[in-house]
Amino acid sequence: MPRFFFHLRLEHESTDGEGVELPDFQSAWSEAVRAFGEMLRTGDSSLSPHSPFEMTIADDAGNPVCRLRFSTEMLQQLD
Numbered sequence: 001m002p003r004f005f006f007h008l009r010l011e012h013e014s015t016d017g018e019g020v021e022l023p024d025f026q027s028a029w030s031e032a033v034r035a036f037g038e039m040l041r042t043g044d045s046s047l048s049p050h051s052p053f054e055m056t057i058a059d060d061a062g063n064p065v066c067r068l069r070f071s072t073e074m075l076q077q078l079d
Contacts (some may be wrong), residue, residue, distance in 0.1 A: 003060040004028040006035065010053050025057075025065065032057050036068050049074040 005019040022028050036055050053070040 004031075004065075005058040005060075005062070006032060007056045007058060008054070009056075011051055016058075019060070028057050029066070032066075032068055036070070040070060048072070 001021040001023060003019040003021050004025075005016040007016050008014040020028075020031065022031065032055055040053075049072045051072065053072075055068045057065045057067070059065050
């Protein structure tokens with residue numbers, strides 16, 4: 001069974017050194033979407049405007065397969 005790695009970037013990069021064995025890419029994609037959504041839902045307000053928030057899925061050879069991104073943008077300055 002292939003192993004997939006889920007690397008995070010929120011202000012700083014966090015590299016997944018263990019990975020997860022999953023049957024295929026579709027399973028890895030489903031897990032990434034679930035986990036990414038959960039992190040957004042339960043976030044501790046560490047996400048600030050213009051902060052990158054990304055999850056990159058890499059295959060067992062370490063090659064990036066896809067990336068999920070959430071972006072924020074301030075449209076006007078509020079006091």
